[in-house]
Amino acid sequence: PISSDVSNIRKMCKGRVPVVYMGGRVTDERENFVATDGDISTGIALNYLIGLGHRKIALISDWNGVNAGGGKVGAYRSKMQYLGLPELIYAEPGDNSDLVTLGYQQAKRAIESRQGITAMFAVKDMMAIGAMNAVKEAGLHVPDDISVIGSDGINASALPMVDLTTVSQPREEMAEEIIRILLRHAEDPSLPAEHYLVHPLLHERGSCRRI
Numbered sequence: 293p294i295s296s297d298v299s300n301i302r303k304m305c306k307g308r309v310p311v312v313y314m315g316g317r318v319t320d321e322r323e324n325f326v327a328t329d330g331d332i333s334t335g336i337a338l339n340y341l342i343g344l345g346h347r348k349i350a351l352i353s354d355w356n357g358v359n360a361g362g363g364k365v366g367a368y369r370s371k372m373q374y375l376g377l378p379e380l381i382y383a384e385p386g387d388n389s390d391l392v393t394l395g396y397q398q399a400k401r402a403i404e405s406r407q408g409i410t411a412m413f414a415v416k417d418m419m420a421i422g423a424m425n426a427v428k429e430a431g432l433h434v435p436d437d438i439s440v441i442g443s444d445g446i447n448a449s450a451l452p453m454v455d456l457t458t459v460s461q462p463r464e465e466m467a468e469e470i471i472r473i474l475l476r477h478a479e480d481p482s483l484p485a486e487h488y489l490v491h492p493l494l495h496e497r498g499s500c501r502r503i
Contacts, residue, residue, distance in 0.1 A: 330367060333364060346410050349410075384401075411441070417444040420443075435499050444459075450497070454499075
């Protein structure tokens with residue numbers, strides 16, 4: 293779901309058909325969802341960058357992620373605090389329907405801050421693509437000057453002109469679980485809601501380097 297608040301969808305369905313939300317957790321514990329564990333996704337991305345020698349890692353996020361205080365933003369804060377590394381979070385209110393532009397804008401701010409950032413972790417692949425555009429516009433290169441890693445594993449991340457390292461969602465497993473949950477709840481609507489978290493996977497490509 294675009295938002296974790298699914299109360300309007302619940303009102304429309306009125307319990308007449310089983311519903312499973314895919315991609316993110318929802319605030320209503322009565323609802324089924326299948327999602328990637330944001331804490332693990334963030335840990336995989338940050339551990340990968342830190343293993344490459346990066347210490348000044350900017351988080352490129354949408355505003356909703358910051359307001360929520362949890363998920364990938366909360367996991368980033370916890371990780372950086374635990375390691376004693378600077379928290380470099382770049383997020384402003386913006387048009388979440390245009391994630392490439394939003395990622396570009398936040399990455400541009402990160403570059404202009406002159407914090408010595410060597411890597412960026414974008415909470416969504418489309419934002420990572422925008423961040424890569426900002427790096428190029430600044431006369432810098434990915435990954436020679438700034439490494440960029442995304443999260444989602446969208447098909448575009450594998451295109452040769454993008455070549456984005458990302459932490460992906462295992463789609464086949466998610467689809468199988470969604471079908472399983474739908475069938476179970478169609479047979480017995482009285483069953484309690486199921487919350488299934490899948491383990492994300494790292495796909496190494498050409499957008500990150502060791503320093």
